[in-house]
Amino acid sequence: MSPSCSSSPAQRQSLQGFLVIHTGDVTVDGADVKKDFRYAAELVHGLGVRFRAVPGNHDVGDPGHDHQPGNEERLERWRAHFGPDRWVEDVENWRLIGLNALLLGSGEREESVAGRMARDGDE
Numbered sequence: 750m751s752p753s754c755s756s757s758p759a760q761r762q763s764l765q766g767f768l769v770i771h772t773g774d775v776t777v778d779g780a781d782v783k784k785d786f787r788y789a790a791e792l793v794h795g796l797g798v799r800f801r802a803v804p805g806n807h808d809v810g811d812p813g814h815d816h817q818p819g820n821e822e823r824l825e826r827w828r829a830h831f832g833p834d835r836w837v838e839d840v841e842n843w844r845l846i847g848l849n850a851l852l853l854g855s856g857e858r859e860e861s862v863a864g865r866m867a868r869d870g871d872e
Contacts, residue, residue, distance in 0.1 A: 767798045768840060770847070773805025775831065780810040780817040783826065790830040801838055802831050803847045809834070812855035819851050824859075835866055846870055 775793070776785035786808075793800055804827045810817035817823075827834055834849035852863040865871075 768838070769793075769796065769798050769800045770845070771800070771802035773803055774807040775802055775805070776808050779808045779826070780806070780823055786826055786830045793831070800831075801836055801845070801847050803849050804831075804834050804851065806851060809849075809851060812851060812857070819855055819857065821857070824849075835863055837866075837871060844870060 771793070776782075776789045779785040779789070793802075804824075806814075806817075806819075809823040809827050810819040812819045824834055833847075834852075836847040838845040838847070846866065848866060849863055852860045854860070
């Protein structure tokens with residue numbers, strides 16, 4: 750996102766009832782740069798629509814990465830700005846499952862929860 754994607758009140762009104770789903774890398778380097786999270790969250794929340802997202806490796810790091818390993822601190826930063834890193838959203842006749850796939854195979858303590866959610870479709 751860039752500053753040019755800001756929306757007018759009329760544009761925000763036309764989006765009422767929409768659900769925006771972002772599938773990762775909401776930030777350029779949120780894994781290391783806290784300002785990236787604040788900036789991206791401000792833009793997204795400024796849209797005034799329901800929003801769900803799952804993190805990408807630029808947001809929370811990568812399991813086993815030497816420079817930016819995924820860890821609890823990075824996940825907590827994500828959650829503080831964008832909410833849960835995995836979720837279930839029922840929309841009309843659809844069940845949408847947002848899954849932090851970076852947890853799978855990571856060895857992190859929350860990996861088993863993410864795996865159960867992928868298998869069962871429940872939080």
